[in-house]
Amino acid sequence: MSDLTKTINRVLSDESDVQRATAPYQADFPYERDEEAQVTRREFCNFLGLTSAALFIGAGGFAAKAALDARKSESFVAAPIDGAEALAPNSSMNFNYPAAGDSAILVRTSDGTYHAYGQKCTHLSCPVYYSRDHQRLECPCHEGAFDVASGNVLYGPPPRALDAIEIEVRSGQVWAVGRRASTDEHES
Amino acid sequence: MSMKAELKTADKQRSQAGQAAVWQARLIMLVMINIAQLWILAATVDAVLARHYSVLIPLVVGSGVCFLITLSIIRWWRPTSRKKTSSGYVRDDYR
Secondary structure, three states: OOHHHHHHHHHHHOHHHHHHHHHHHHHHOOOOHHHHHOOOHHHHHHHHHHHHHHHHHHHHHHHHHHHHHHHOOOOOOOEEOOOOOOOOOOEEEEEEOOOOOOEEEEEEOOOOOEEEEEOEOOOOOOEOEEEOOOOEEEEOOOOEEEEOOOOOEEEOOOOEOOOEEEEEEEOOEEEEEEEEOOOOEOOO | OOHHHHHHHHHHHHHHHHHHHHHHHHHHHHHHHHHHHHHHHHHHHHHHHOOOHHHHHHHHHHHHHHHHHHHHHHHHOOOOOEEEEOOEEEEHHHO
């Protein structure tokens, strides 16, 4: 066994030997464990700087995505809404339109007419539901409400009406044919 | 202790207190700017959801200005006892 191996084994055999063996390095890197856990003012400043950069990038990213979405012209393909014919008056059902991941809500009012809207609340995108008792669309998150006939805001924090889904009745079957986003603030 | 040494010690203590104040001011300003940027980000998300696209550019510009101020505070603000030399910022003591 070489001297080096012997030395290694001897050093690893005892913690105090390890400390003694690493003593020269402690002179070059004089860090105490307790001090390492502390955050210096300079480190905290740098952290705040990184946070500032992240917040700036986040705001810019949201704005860029919104600008891209606004410029994108969507073309919609008509799709039948399965089960809409069997929907009882003063009740609702969910469906997906225009894409499989876009949740929407179809409401049949007491007089038998159909109304469809995107299910995302325009406040913070919670799913809205149809309240039979009040005959309106309500958002459970922040207590916003929308008119079932127009989708306009009745009260609460939503800044604009729900996205309307255009529907047609073809040969007794209900079809979704388009989606229209509102932009006006509190159209009611 | 001689008069000269006492004056030097008092001067050093004042300098250290001043530097601590500058550091505190930097930290407070950075935290305040971060809070403002957080508010701007929340307003941006609100504007996107509400499709109020006209306010997006001012919000992003505002956030960018905040970031530049943050950068300037971190990079270029120094206690007054530190002077810029050809080799960087040094304390008066070391000059």
